[in-house]
Amino acid sequence: MDGFNSFLGALSAMVTSWAIIDVVWATLLGIVVGMLPGLTATLGVALMTTLTFKMGTDQAILILVCMYVGAIYGGSRSAILLNIPGTPANAATSLDGYPLARAGKAGSAMAIATTGSMFGGLVGMVALAFIAPVLAEFALSFGAYEFFWLAVFGVLVAGQLTSLDDPIKGWIAGFLGLFVAMIGREGIHGVPRFSYGSTDLAGGIGLLPAMVGAFGFAEILTVMRQEAYSVVHSRVDSIWGGIRESYKYKMTALRSGLIGTFMGLIPGVGEDMGSWASYAAARQASKNKDEFGKGSVEGLLAAETGNNAAVPGALIPVLTLGVPGSAPAAVLLAAMVIHGIRPGPLIMIESPDFVFSVVAMVFLATIAMGVLGLLLTRPLIMVLRVARERLMPIIFVLCTVGAFAIASRTFDVWIMVFFGIFGFVLRELKYPMAPLILGIVLGDILDKSLRRGLVLSDGDFGAFFVRPISMVLWVSALGFILLTMPSVRKMFTRLFNRDQADKQS
Amino acid sequence: MKPTQMDRLDFVSSIVLTIFGIAILVESLRMPRLENLKVNQFTVPGIVPGVLGLLLAVCGFAILVRSVKRGGWRLGITGQDTAAWVTSAPVQRSAATLGLTLLYALVLFPHVPFNFSTPLFVFAFVVTAEAMALGRWPKWQAMVTGLILAVLAGLIIGYVFQQLFFVRLPGG
Numbered sequence: 189m190d191g192f193n194s195f196l197g198a199l200s201a202m203v204t205s206w207a208i209i210d211v212v213w214a215t216l217l218g219i220v221v222g223m224l225p226g227l228t229a230t231l232g233v234a235l236m237t238t239l240t241f242k243m244g245t246d247q248a249i250l251i252l253v254c255m256y257v258g259a260i261y262g263g264s265r266s267a268i269l270l271n272i273p274g275t276p277a278n279a280a281t282s283l284d285g286y287p288l289a290r291a292g293k294a295g296s297a298m299a300i301a302t303t304g305s306m307f308g309g310l311v312g313m314v315a316l317a318f319i320a321p322v323l324a325e326f327a328l329s330f331g332a333y334e335f336f337w338l339a340v341f342g343v344l345v346a347g348q349l350t351s352l353d354d355p356i357k358g359w360i361a362g363f364l365g366l367f368v369a370m371i372g373r374e375g376i377h378g379v380p381r382f383s384y385g386s387t388d389l390a391g392g393i394g395l396l397p398a399m400v401g402a403f404g405f406a407e408i409l410t411v412m413r414q415e416a417y418s419v420v421h422s423r424v425d426s427i428w429g430g431i432r433e434s435y436k437y438k439m440t441a442l443r444s445g446l447i448g449t450f451m452g453l454i455p456g457v458g459e460d461m462g463s464w465a466s467y468a469a470a471r472q473a474s475k476n477k478d479e480f481g482k483g484s485v486e487g488l489l490a491a492e493t494g495n496n497a498a499v500p501g502a503l504i505p506v507l508t509l510g511v512p513g514s515a516p517a518a519v520l521l522a523a524m525v526i527h528g529i530r531p532g533p534l535i536m537i538e539s540p541d542f543v544f545s546v547v548a549m550v551f552l553a554t555i556a557m558g559v560l561g562l563l564l565t566r567p568l569i570m571v572l573r574v575a576r577e578r579l580m581p582i583i584f585v586l587c588t589v590g591a592f593a594i595a596s597r598t599f600d601v602w603i604m605v606f607f608g609i610f611g612f613v614l615r616e617l618k619y620p621m622a623p624l625i626l627g628i629v630l631g632d633i634l635d636k637s638l639r640r641g642l643v644l645s646d647g648d649f650g651a652f653f654v655r656p657i658s659m660v661l662w663v664s665a666l667g668f669i670l671l672t673m674p675s676v677r678k679m680f681t682r683l684f685n686r687d688q689a690d691k692q693s
Numbered sequence: 694m695k696p697t698q699m700d701r702l703d704f705v706s707s708i709v710l711t712i713f714g715i716a717i718l719v720e721s722l723r724m725p726r727l728e729n730l731k732v733n734q735f736t737v738p739g740i741v742p743g744v745l746g747l748l749l750a751v752c753g754f755a756i757l758v759r760s761v762k763r764g765g766w767r768l769g770i771t772g773q774d775t776a777a778w779v780t781s782a783p784v785q786r787s788a789a790t791l792g793l794t795l796l797y798a799l800v801l802f803p804h805v806p807f808n809f810s811t812p813l814f815v816f817a818f819v820v821t822a823e824a825m826a827l828g829r830w831p832k833w834q835a836m837v838t839g840l841i842l843a844v845l846a847g848l849i850i851g852y853v854f855q856q857l858f859f860v861r862l863p864g865g
Contacts, residue, residue, distance in 0.1 A: 239853070239858070241858075242858050242859070356752055356755060356756060357756075359748075359752060360710065360749065360752045360753070360756075363745050363748050363749050363752065364749070366741075366745055367717060367742065367745050367746075367749070370741060370742045370745065374738045376736050376738075377727060377730075377732060377736065377738060379724065379725055379727070379738040381724065381738055381739075381742060382720065382742070405794065408790065408794070409787060409790055409791065409794075412786050412787060412790040412822070413783045413784075413786055413787045413790075414783070415783075416826060575823075576822075577818075577819055577822035577823050577826060578819055578839070578842055580790075580818070580822070581793075581814060581815040581818035581819060581822075581843075581846075582815060582842075582846050582850075584794050584797070584798075584814075584818075585797075585811055585814065585815065585846060585850055586850065588797065588798050588802050589802075589807075589850060589854055589860075589862065592802075592860070592862070592863070593854055593858065593860045596860065596861065598803050598863060601798055601799075601802065601803070602799070604798070605794075605795065605798050605799065608794075609791075616702075617699075617702055617703070617706050618699065634741065635741040638740065638741055639735060639736045639740060639741070640736075642735035642736070642740075643733050643735050643736055646735075647734070647735050
């Protein structure tokens with residue numbers, strides 16, 4: 189009840205006429221960014237961070253949360269109308285959304301996606317309000333050993349889940365991210381590493397320029413490499429039928445909301461897996477499995493509920509552990525630090541009101557997303573008619589100026605360019621980006637925690653394995669690695685099959 | 694089994710990755726141990742980078758072995774294939790995008806006034822990309838639209854960052 193009162197208090201403090209204007213334009217801009225193929229939620233939040241860093245903390249974070257929520261939802265529009273997911277989180281949406289649009293039900297499909305996204309956002313928001321304070325208190329007992337395993341667990345699990353076909357590439361991306369975090373003066377003795385006399389490199393690699401490069405410039409190169417998408421001329425039916433149809437599958441929506449929130453909670457995994465896992469679970473539980481992939485309302489609803497539920501889910505570890513649940517959440521984490529907030533276990537002691545302010549921000553953004561999404565169904569289709577040849581140079585100018593503006597350093601523009609080309613090459617080689625970014629965020633935590641832990645245990649690495657939370661984390665990480673090995677998977681399948689055979693006999 | 698394009702790419706990239714991992718390991722071993730400061734031996738700066746270098750080298754080597762098993766070492770590069778690849782539309786689009794963006798970010802943005810460099814870049818990008826998509830120069834109406842877009846983009850972005858956020862942009 190205390191939590192609910194704190195939420196109402198934060199909401200009433202936040203709802204001013206200026207804040208409402210900020211919510212409307214930032215969410216609308218987020219939807220537009222998400223809709224345009226090639227512009228991801230991460231890029232939107234990163235560029236918006238560079239545009240809001242001179243604003244007050246609450247106003248800037250509100251705008252960023254609205255951009256994040258709007259972009260993840262907006263991606264469903266292009267997935268439904270063009271069969272091109274606007275953001276990677278909407279890939280599962282296109283499986284059923286596009287067949288529905290081709291069958292002349294584009295309006296219904298967009299309404300189902302909007303209803304699902306709104307419901308998912310609200311489920312995630314409730315989880316954020318309840319879990320964040322509890323997890324923050326629990327995390328107060330974390331020491332060097334636990335933080336070390338948390339960083340290892342985050343990189344390994346994110347690497348595996350974002351690269352299911354080839355987990356080793358996901359892990360390599362994570363290790364590369366951790367290495368990038370090693371560049372510059374280290375935090376214990378102040379020794380510069382891998383800087384070779386350069387004062388710029390000794391200052392370390394900034395997360396924002398790296399992310400603007402990896403998600404902005406790399407995306408521009410990827411989009412321009414591909415064939416141009418065709419302009420849509422889709423017939424749009426009534427949206428009300430879609431809302432009614434969504435109501436029929438309320439249990440699917442609830443299950444997807446919970447799965448999406450849980451996937452958001454896991455470091456670095458985020459909205460993409462939130463969507464896929466919810467879609468897979470809905471298919472498993474559905475009576476009409478055959479319809480999936482051919483225009484299933486249930487499938488579309490599950491995918492969109494799952495990805496938007498992952499947004500507040502991804503904010504839970506950001507606020508309570510200082511570990512991002514997804515790539516856009518990593519930018520949000522960096523933005524909070526820029527604005528003087530210290531996300532981590534102490535947040536409920538240092539700024540307890542802030543957690544509930546974020547809950548209120550998610551609530552406002554979700555409501556705005558739903559209202560704008562339903563009201564502007566037809567006008568928003570116009571956005572998809574913007575030619576990439578005219579959009580991409582402006583995005584690149586924003587990437588360049590945005591990277592420069594954070595610290596007024598030309599060096600950051602070079603970092604943006606380097607990570608853009610590096611990210612493009614990695615994508616072409618099928619290496620995922622999310623573990624790379626998670627590695628950059630977690631590198632410092634891993635480095636300091638390992639060395640402090642070794643000092644505390646006087647070099648005994650065994651101390652890292654025996655504390656209860658450490659044990660849970662390392663056993664889970666090891667389990668994840670073992671499950672990627674075909675021989676171990678086969679062994680499990682055989683054991684499972686034998687058990688079933690015994691029961692049957 | 695015939696190797697796929699990805700097997701060949703993995704073969705080349707894993708060699709680079711393995712060498713990179715070994716280089717990180719060597720550099721980490723060369724980092725100061727701070728014995729003169731009598732610091733705890735477990736807090737020396739090279740520990741974590743060294744482990745990361747080792748992990749990258751091991752993972753890189755694992756991909757190398759896998760790609761060799763799948764026949765990725767048979768690169769099968771011929772002059773004809775290379776010529777076809779270089780002249781393909783996606784590669785030409787990528788090259789033009791890369792050239793123009795690098796020119797803007799590394800030369801124009803730091804050295805030429807923003808209000809001139811940005812419209813110039815946007816206009817050049819729009820015209821080049823549309824010309825490549827159409828296979829001929831765009832019509833004059835499209836050129837004028839591109840020019841208006843370029844000037845507006847330069848003015849609005851410049852105003853927002855310089856006047857609203859007080860960022861002193863480089864380039865004089």
